[in-house]
Structures are given as structure tokens and as C-alpha cells.
Amino acid sequence: MSEDSGYNFAYLDEQTKRMIRRALLKAVAVPGYQVPFASREMPLPYGWGTGGIQVTAAVLGPDDTLKVIDQGADDTTNAVSIRRFFAKTAGVATTTRTEEASVIQTRHRIPETPLSEKQILVYQVPIPEPLRWLEPREAETRALHALGDYGVMQVELYEDIAIHGKIKRAYDYPVEVAGRYLTSPSPIPKFDNPKLSDCPALQLFGAGREKRIYAIPPYTPVRSLDFEDHPFAVDHPGHPCAICGDTESFLDEIVTDDAGGRIFVCSDTDHCRARQEGLAHDDAA
Amino acid sequence: MTMPPDAILSARDLRFDYGNGQGVRGVSFDLWPGDVLGIVGESGSGKTTLLKLLGGLLAPSGGSLSYRDASGELLDLLALPEARRRHLARTELGFVHQNPRDGLRLAVTAGGNVGERLMATGGRHYGRIRQSALDWLTRVEIDGARIDDRPTQFSGGMQQRLQIARNLVSGPRLVLMDEPTGGLDVSVQARLLDLLRSLVADLGLSVVIVTHDLGVARLLADRLMVMQGGRVIEEGLTDQVLDDPREPYTQLLVSSVLAA
Ligand SMILES: Nc1ncnc2c1ncn2[C@@H]1O[C@H](COP(=O)(O)OP(=O)(O)OP(=O)(O)O)[C@@H](O)[C@H]1O
Ligand SMILES: [Mg+2]
Ligand SMILES: [Zn+2]
Numbered sequence: 001m002s003e004d005s006g007y008n009f010a011y012l013d014e015q016t017k018r019m020i021r022r023a024l025l026k027a028v029a030v031p032g033y034q035v036p037f038a039s040r041e042m043p044l045p046y047g048w049g050t051g052g053i054q055v056t057a058a059v060l061g062p063d064d065t066l067k068v069i070d071q072g073a074d075d076t077t078n079a080v081s082i083r084r085f086f087a088k089t090a091g092v093a094t095t096t097r098t099e100e101a102s103v104i105q106t107r108h109r110i111p112e113t114p115l116s117e118k119q120i121l122v123y124q125v126p127i128p129e130p131l132r133w134l135e136p137r138e139a140e141t142r143a144l145h146a147l148g149d150y151g152v153m154q155v156e157l158y159e160d161i162a163i164h165g166k167i168k169r170a171y172d173y174p175v176e177v178a179g180r181y182l183t184s185p186s187p188i189p190k191f192d193n194p195k196l197s198d199c200p201a202l203q204l205f206g207a208g209r210e211k212r213i214y215a216i217p218p219y220t221p222v223r224s225l226d227f228e229d230h231p232f233a234v235d236h237p238g239h240p241c242a243i244c245g246d247t248e249s250f251l252d253e254i255v256t257d258d259a260g261g262r263i264f265v266c267s268d269t270d271h272c273r274a275r276q277e278g279l280a281h282d283d284a285a
Numbered sequence: 286m287t288m289p290p291d292a293i294l295s296a297r298d299l300r301f302d303y304g305n306g307q308g309v310r311g312v313s314f315d316l317w318p319g320d321v322l323g324i325v326g327e328s329g330s331g332k333t334t335l336l337k338l339l340g341g342l343l344a345p346s347g348g349s350l351s352y353r354d355a356s357g358e359l360l361d362l363l364a365l366p367e368a369r370r371r372h373l374a375r376t377e378l379g380f381v382h383q384n385p386r387d388g389l390r391l392a393v394t395a396g397g398n399v400g401e402r403l404m405a406t407g408g409r410h411y412g413r414i415r416q417s418a419l420d421w422l423t424r425v426e427i428d429g430a431r432i433d434d435r436p437t438q439f440s441g442g443m444q445q446r447l448q449i450a451r452n453l454v455s456g457p458r459l460v461l462m463d464e465p466t467g468g469l470d471v472s473v474q475a476r477l478l479d480l481l482r483s484l485v486a487d488l489g490l491s492v493v494i495v496t497h498d499l500g501v502a503r504l505l506a507d508r509l510m511v512m513q514g515g516r517v518i519e520e521g522l523t524d525q526v527l528d529d530p531r532e533p534y535t536q537l538l539v540s541s542v543l544a545a
Contacts, residue, residue: 147371149371152405154405155390155397158396158397158404158414159394162394162432163394228410229410
């Protein structure tokens with residue numbers, strides 16, 4: 001128990017953490033497979049990342065440095081309160097710098113800075129089942145996963161092309177992990193999908209309300225579903241970031257005034273900051 | 286079980302009970318390649334139940350069911366692993382439900398409905414899937430311009446033809462049909478029957494077709510089985526059963542139609 005907070009380290013009791021770690025080990029052993037776990041009540045409402053928080057609590061040690069992002073930003077209410085929560089209950093160091101963090105909890109983005117083998121990326125997942133909208137029956141989705149019977153997902157993509165001329169899904173774009181399980185990457189933009197594959201960091205996914213944990217171990221191949229003649233592709237809006245000028249990062253559109261003025265800036269605030277500092281440095285040199 | 290060497294499907298003593306004494310009580314028959322077997326009988330006699338047993342939509346409580354696949358291998362359908370059973374069901378078999386809504390994905394376009402079997406068996410080329418869908422829509426007399434419409438925008442007859450295309454796209458060898466012309470207007474029925482007759486002949490399909498319309502049976506079926514109370518009470522060549530029925534029940538069945 002940490003002395004000043006009155007909570008057990010990282011809030012959850014040791015028995016619960018062990019239970020979550022067992023689920024995590026199973027998830028790592030079967031990449032992309034959704035492992036059920038006994039999700040606990042957390043002092044935050046569902047939708048605030050209770051699944052991700054429980055996973056973070058189970059993997060966090062006293063020497064870790066935690067970074068929390070929400071849509072790429074470290075300074076949103078959600079990111080700030082989760083960071084404070086662990087600073088208080090675990091007394092761990094926190095950071096906004098991607099390269100300094102050993103554990104990164106995220107909602108809706110993968111950092112632009114390439115991750116390393118020393119890092120764990122924890123995703124907050126609202127709906128872990130990629131087949132949920134196509135097949136509402138839980139018993140049947142389990143059977144489809146067990147049999148690797150994923151034609152119905154391909155039909156969904158066919159429909160996009162037939163109706164919109166291309167695969168329209170921009171977020172939560174379904175992937176096949178390690179050539180086996182169809183998996184939801186959580187609502188990250190499909191722009192981030194290529195970063196899922198062959199990533200040196202351990203990627204863990206926690207869905208609190210749905211009580212599921214899954215994982216993509218380091219250096220696991222992850223393939224975004226597509227058709228041979230409509231291959232998976234990321235699209236970039238084409239503008240550079242209005243602040244740092246990056247032409248390759250994922251951009252958020254920001255409305256700047258009532259007259260409909262808008263700019264595009266990096267969604268990854270740490271990445272944008274690092275580039276600005278680099279540019280200032282180059283200018284000084 | 287023993288299966289005649291040239292049969293495609295053999296059922297022996299198939300049984301199923303809904304738990305209320307109703308169902309199928311011991312049905313045996315052999316089906317030959319290219320054979321069209323009609324199942325007739327009054328409402329509640331067990332026709333749909335038998336067809337569902339044959340198609341793997343219901344698991345029998347007893348009996349055996351063997352199928353000879355395209356490679357000539359003899360398969361015990363009741364002991365087949367689930368993955369193999371599903372694969373077979375979407376490649377070599379077809380099941381046409383009486384109500385097309387049970388056999389179609391209503392939220393998916395006509396093209397997606399027809400293309401599903403191709404995608405479920407590894408088809409990953411959009412252009413080729415779409416071309417096959419288009420070919421099959423044309424073949425069942427649905428205007429290709431409707432390929433991106435949903436089945437809910439189709440008439441009953443079109444829905445039934447779409448369901449047939451969705452089954453035939455994989456080149457099945459055995460097609461099970463439950464009252465495929467039921468619930469349709471007479472003129473629509475006649476057109477569908479014509480289409481079915483030519484498809485079955487052109488593709489050399491083996492067919493088990495359930496109907497209570499003896500006119501449909503006469504037009505499509507080579508052989509007939511007459512069911513009553515979950516059992517087959519008479520079987521034979523269609524003309525023979527309809528023109529010269531042995532059993533009193535069949536005589537009633539035939540005469541009630543003649544009287545109509
Ligand atoms: N889900 C069910 N639960 C209980 N009994 C059922 C069920 N489905 C069918 N039955 C009963 O089993 C018997 C056979 O039904 P089945 O649907 O096979 O008949 P059928 O010959 O196809 O009739 P119809 O011509 O009306 O379609 C009937 O007595 C029916 O009431
Ligand atoms: Mg019936
Ligand atoms: Zn920027």
C-alpha cells in the first residue's frame with residue numbers, strides 16, 4: 001500500500017492485478033484473441049477507459065514512467081485525469097514525451113514517434129468485437145472466430161466499395177493479427193494501422209464494459225483487410241501541419257473563428273512540440 | 286452405413302423430435318446425381334424438418350446421412366467437423382428457404398448477397414466477385430442495374446431469384462429447396478418454375494425440393510416421396526405416384542388437387 005494515498009499500488013488489489021495479468025499472458029500467447037476477464041468497477045465512468053486503466057494498473061511498476069494520450073493529446077481532461085490517477089495511486093513518474101515513457105495509455109491514436117522494445121502501449125477499447133455489427137449473437141461470433149470464418153467482414157468491405165467506390169471506413173479498420181484472428185484495432189484512424197504491424201513495443205487492449213483483453217505481441221504481423229484490386233491505403237489530407245509544417249503526421253482539423261476559419265495541426269501534440277523545438281534549434285544553429 | 290456407390294446422398298432412418306412427438310420419424314432414401322426428388326405431403330407432415338436435417342440446419346436425434354463430395358470422398362455428414370461442414374455448405378450445397386428473407390442478408394446489396402459465398406471461401410478480388418454477381422443476377426433474370434440495391438427493394442419473386450443466385454454462385458452439386466414458389470403470384474410462380482427447370486437441367490444439379498403443390502412436383506421432380514406424420518408412406522417415379530397412387534392417403538392428396 002502506498003503510504004500517502006491509502007490505496008493499494010495503482011489502486012487495484014493484488015489479487016485483481018494477478019487475475020488481469022493471467023488474462024494478459026493468455027492474450028499475448030494467442031495474438032488478437034479476445035480473452036474474457038472479470039472487469040472491476042473503477043472510480044471513473046465507462047467510456048473513460050476503465051479497460052485500459054485496469055490493464056495499465058496490472059502492468060505498471062514503481063519504476064515506470066507513464067504517458068497518457070487522448071486523441072493524440074496529453075492535455076485533454078480524460079488524459080490528465082488518468083495521468084493524475086496513477087501519479088496519485090502508484091506514485092509513478094509521468095511524462096508527455098513519447099520516448100521517455102515506458103507505459104503509454106492511449107485512446108484513439110498511436111504516437112507518431114516510433115515505439116521501442118522497452119515500451120508497452122495500452123489501448124482503451126469501447127467495442128472489442130469487430131463482428132459485433134454484423135453478427136449480434138455472441139455464441140455465433142465466437143464460432144466465427146474459432147473457425148476463422150471471416151467472409152462476412154469481407155462482405156462489409158465489398159458493400160463499401162459497391163456503394164461508395166472505395167472502402168470508406170476511416171476508424172476502427174479491421175485487421176488480421178498474425179495471420180489468424182480478426183481484430184479491432186480500437187477506434188484509431190486507419191492512418192495508424194500500418195504502425196500496428198511489426199511494432200517493437202507490446203500492444204495491449206482493454207475493454208472494461210465488455211470485459212475483454214487482447215494483445216499484439218512485439219514484432220507481430222498485422223494485416224489490414226482489403227481486396228487485391230482495392231488494396232488497403234492510408235489517405236493524408238494533403239495539408240502540412242499549420243504549426244510545425246509536418247506533411248506526414250495525422251492531422252486534426254481545428255475551427256479557429258466564427259467565420260468558419262480552420263487550420264490543420266498535428267493530432268499528436270508531443271510530436272508537434274518536438275518538431276517545433278527541432279525547428280527552433282535548427283534556426284538557432 | 287452402406288451407401289450405393291453411385292449415390293450422392295443417402296439417408297437412413299433419419300429421426301428428429303421437437304420434443305412434442307412431432308418431427309421426422311425414420312426416413313431413408315438415396316439420391317442420385319442429376320436426380321430431382323420431390324417431397325410432398327400435407328401441412329405438418331415433416332417436409333421442412335426433413336429438409337433441414339438434410340441441410341444440416343437441424344441435427345437429427347438418430348439415423349445416418351452420407352454424402353459423396355466432388356472428389357468422390359464419402360462423408361458422414363453427421364460426424365463432420367464444424368469447419369468442414371460449413372465449407373461444404375457454402376461450396377457444394379445450396380439451401381433455398383421458402384421465405385427468401387430467411388436466406389438473404391436484407392441489409393446487404395444484391396451483389397454482396399451473391400458474392401458472399403465467394404468471399405467466404407477466400408475470394409479477394411473485388412472486380413471478379415462483382416462480375417460473378419452480375420453474371421448470376423443476369424442468369425436469374427434480375428437486371429444488372431439492380432446490383433447495388435438491397436433485397437428489401439425487390440419484389441417477392443425477385444427476392445426468391447436472388448436467393449437462388451446466391452446459392453448457385455458457388456457451383457453447388459446438391460440443392461435443397463423448401464417451397465421455392467410458395468407465397469408468389471401464379472404468373473410469378475410460373476416464370477420461376479421455368480427458370481428453375483432450365484437451371485437444374487443446364488447445371489445437372491441434384492435436387493431435393495419440398496412442395497405441397499403437385500403441379501410443381503410434376504413439372505420439376507423425377508421422383509416423389511409422399512410424407513405423412515413424419516414418415517415416407519409412398520415413393521416412386523413422379524408420374525407413377527401422381528397418376529396411379531397406391532396408398533389411400535396419396536390417393537386423397539392427388540384427388541384433392543384434381544378436385545381443386
Ligand atoms: N419449432 C417447432 N417446435 C415444435 N414443433 C414443431 C416445430 N417446427 C415444426 N413442428 C412440428 O413438426 C411437424 C412437422 O413440421 P414441418 O414444418 O416439418 O412440416 P411441413 O411438412 O413442412 O409443413 P408445411 O407444409 O406447413 O410447411 C408439425 O407437426 C409441426 O407442428
Ligand atoms: Mg414446411
Ligand atoms: Zn505539427
